[in-house]
Amino acid sequence: MAKSKSLGSKLYRRAVVDAFVKLDPRRMVRNPVMFVVEVGSLLTTALWIQSLVGKGEAPAVFIGAIALWLWFTVLFANFSEALAEGRGKAQADALRRTRKETQAKKIHSKLDKFDRLKARIELVPSTALKQGNIYLVEAGDIIAADGEVVEGIASVDESAVTGESAPVIRESGGDRSAVTGGTRLLSDWLVIRASANPGEGFLDRMISLVEGAKRQKTPNEIALNILLASFTIVFLVVCATLLPYSLYSVAVTGQGTPITITVLIALLVCLIPTTIGGLLPAIGIAGLDRLIRRNVIALSGRAVEAAGDVDVLLLDKTGTITLGNRQAVDFLPVGETTPQELAEAAQLSSLADETPEGRSIVILAKEKYSLRGHSVGANPDAPTGAHFIPFTAQTRMSGVDMDGTSIRKGAPDTMMANIQEQHKPIPTDLKATVESIARSGGTPLIVTRNGVALGAIHLKDIVKGGIKERFAHLRKMGIKTVMITGDNPLTAASIAAEAGVDDFLAQATPEAKLKLIRDYQSGGRLVAMTGDGTNDAPALAQADVAVAMNTGTQPAREAANMVDLDSNPTKLIEIVEIGKQLLMTRGSLTTFSLANDVSKYFAIIPAAFASTYPQLAALNFMHLATPQSAILSAVIFNAIIIVFLIPLALRGVPYRPVSAAQLLRDNLLIYGLGGLVAPFIGIKLIDLLLVALHLV
């Protein structure tokens, strides 16, 4: 999504306005830390007004400055939240525009006798479509509601949802039968059974999600809120009891004036964890937004958080670990056959074979034995007079008939039967060759000429480049990878070893997948998986983090708690990282916020009791100019640190795949030690600035 400059400034303008709108106490009360700051701002404002009429506890300028900066503290926090929401809102507006009121062609006739041209069709508004209704979409129409294609094949423009402009094919049956309301049909026609009621469709959920309207606090967020609220309570007690302590001290020493309410409120706001309290909502929203930007729609915030905790990743072999198709890597002749002879026969039989496997055989023969092939028919390389036999489910082999020779290739069991049928001998080393290919994780294909076995082609799954390193990273993060495949255990084991996964499930059935997930879960682990087919749905529903491919079927998309619009199975790894980043950002800013308190005590306490106990000035080792500048500097630092940390909150703390201990050490150094030291420097600088500008 291109972000123009004007969109950027519009976002900021909108966020500024929203920051004020969010001052509504009914909203603020949901965030106890910032609510306390708002109440403090109101109180100091009242004290400022009181001082203006001449009965103030301190100079009006001082109280006014404190009040102003307390308001800024609240506004900065609101601004961060508004800014985080801004992106989502802009996207939601764009989505809403696509979801115009459309007309749907509702079909009343029976489906089994369906005839597009004769069917009784009624035009109804899309909002009148109920779950289970059947409707027709033709080229140029907007698909009125989420559903499943029951008839037809068509190209669909799904850019409204995915942002991807290339059209996708949708057809009845199979794994590409789901359509999304709001997308547009480019060609042909489809008959669709609606799968969602109006207002409950995928687009609706997406809108409410990116807007953050339905955003509920996640378990970790709740726990953190409890911790922050407890700190707020204890610091409230600390500050409230300080007034009687101060009164007592003034009474027994007979000097000075008691601490003012303004200073008490300033101290309170500085001590309560405003940095994390103010940025907490923004962190959560930004986390979801980071997913959306990677084209993943999380259907609950809980799922994003769970993604950070995942211990086991179930990954489909095909498409995730290996490239989608197998490739020929070797020719293994048997009996008297030379490799050259086998390669030539294999190439001939595959010239018309347009499958990736077939093409890879031609290429391998070309590369290994410089065989150029002969010209045949439409294929300029094919020899004349050749008749190609395509693969069919009945014969389960393919090949070529040419000059009285017939070359065939196919799976070992089929070919063995074929050889025996033709009463030809089976070479003694054929079985061993086939087995050795299977044992190494490959798929053997037997090639025959006139029923005589020439040898086997070694087809192999090609593991994606860089995937092994990725799994090694995951292992360092403490995440176990499990490969799921329909292959036999032998093949699976060899690919698993090559790809570097920790475990594999071979000959996987939906039941076996479901059982595997349950087993891991009962062992206390959190399981993530991706899936697209209808048969994945039970496993998706069981998994803690379930990512459905957008190209997947409707049941799969409904069972999942995330949908990947790019339909890229490797994205699960990125999702895990985003989940971890979300938690890390919260933890790091909490540490930073708490560590800040040390310096604020040293700034405010000597200043607050300067009149009663001037000796406490010894604690003012920052040498802040005056008590008033000390307190004001602490309050200003407390407010602007929020602004400084907004980019971090939105971007997230960078995640590196290292062990937990190392991660903690690094983050403690940056945010713990940094949080301890930074405010000393910041407060001193602000104090110097205030003095230089003659503001105090």
Added chain:
Amino acid sequence: MTPGSWFQLGFYFLVLFALVKPLGSFMASVYQGERTFLTRLLDPVERFIYRLLGVRAGDEMDWKTYAVAMLMFNFAGLVVVYLLQRVQGYLPLNPQKLGAVSPDLAFNTAVSFATNTNWQSYGGETTLSYLTQMLALTVQNFVSAATGMAILVALIRGILRHTARTVGSFWVDLTRGVLYILLPLSLILSLVLVSQGVVQTFSQYKAVTLLQPTTDTNGNAVTQQILAVGPAASQVAIKQLGTNGGGFFNVNSAHPFENPTPLTNFLGMLSILLIPAALCYTFGKMVGDTRQGWALLVTMTLVLGLMLGVAVWSEQRGNPALTTLGVDQQASSLQAGGNMEGKEVRFGIVNSALWATVTTAASNGSVNSMHDSFTPLGGLVPMWMMQLGEVIFGGVGSGLYGMLAFVIIAVFVSGLMVGRTPEYLGKKIEAFEMKMAALIVLIPPILVLVGTAVAVILPAGKAAVLNSGPHGFSEMLYAFSSAGNNNGSAFAGLSTNNSFYNIALGLAMLFGRYWLAIPTLAIAGSLVRKKKVPESAGTLPTHTPLFIVWLIGVIVIVGALGFFPALALGPVVEQLMVGG
């Protein structure tokens, strides 16, 4: 510090750590119901007790039942102690014919001993009969300590077991704690104490002729002194071992009949930290990873060591105001040097500062010197040790479960920092545990701060203060720090035997004990139901030096930073006033 002081400190910790493993693993065996060398001797007694109580040893309780049993038992104990004080005049073993204790003082004392605090608004030898001392106070010394250990053991079971419901039987844990751990140790210690001259008798107080006759304020000649005696040794042993701290005599372990020799002083200090330290090992052993226990012990020792250093240094340095007057406060072969006011000459600077620090680190509260007379900075140390929440060793059992609440908070924040839902020893830390841990960590500071605030507002609170200025404020702050954290040591300089302090401090002790015990058991009940998450490379190790440093940071920032303003108005400014 002199080489002698280093040696005394070093020897103390050496002996302490040498005992941690044997005692710790013995206690683990006791609570896990395994056979020990005492089983043959004590098993019949144990079974007899269960038969008497109608308890079946195999019957386990869920956390709520456990909590109710614990509360009922403690409440019954509280009532007994109250009543015994009120009617002691009619009961035997009262050679001095001491009358009924006033209702508010009796309430305060009953709460104090039931909660393992042992705050003493009374003077033992002038208030309580031998029967009350033995039947009320000594019995509570045993059972309140065993209660603390039982709660800890329930929490450990919550961590250890998974997808279960029960956390053990309170009656069994209580009985085993008293029978196998506290009674044998007390028996040995009290015999040694008696051998050193600690009194143990039912006879009445002795009148002795003064070697140096003196005169009273009216100028009358005084030739006789009454020496209070009684069954002290049996009570002193358990008051040290069970982190109770309630002295038989008013001046506690500064009294020559309670703590006569350097040996009794050494054993006294040793037994203060003995069980709390060994329980760390018990914890590690029970959860199946002793490194976890050692990590907590190291955490406690580091904080203790640091504060001990401050106390010894400050006391040995003496009073800066006297230094400016040219008074020699240097340690030499002729004098101990430093600030000797309020300290027993036979113990000196190091053993007084060491006792003051360990007695407040652990929630013992017995004293062998007057903390009120420490230098302001030296007095800040015991006060701050209590304000940390009594988790640096702390009370038997209660110290470690308080520490585990801090661990939960530390684990929570650090877990987030490494991007995982936090877990400790395989148990996920979620909102409920957080809520309970927050209660455990926050209630004591609130009790201390609010209690002190009430005291400085009310005339009854202010009237009891014997010193002016920041020192008077410190005296009030110390009293509530002691009661709110169930320590029981007194700063002195505050007349607390009046209805305001008796009731206010009594309430602080009650809330400070049970509002921590109940959430602890609730955590146990919540953890025990959870699945155990297997350890992986993504699991944050909780036994490393890094985690120890982090835990100390959390304890200091969360537990103690809230006291910074109050301390600034008390000991800190006082130290600055006397000159550095």
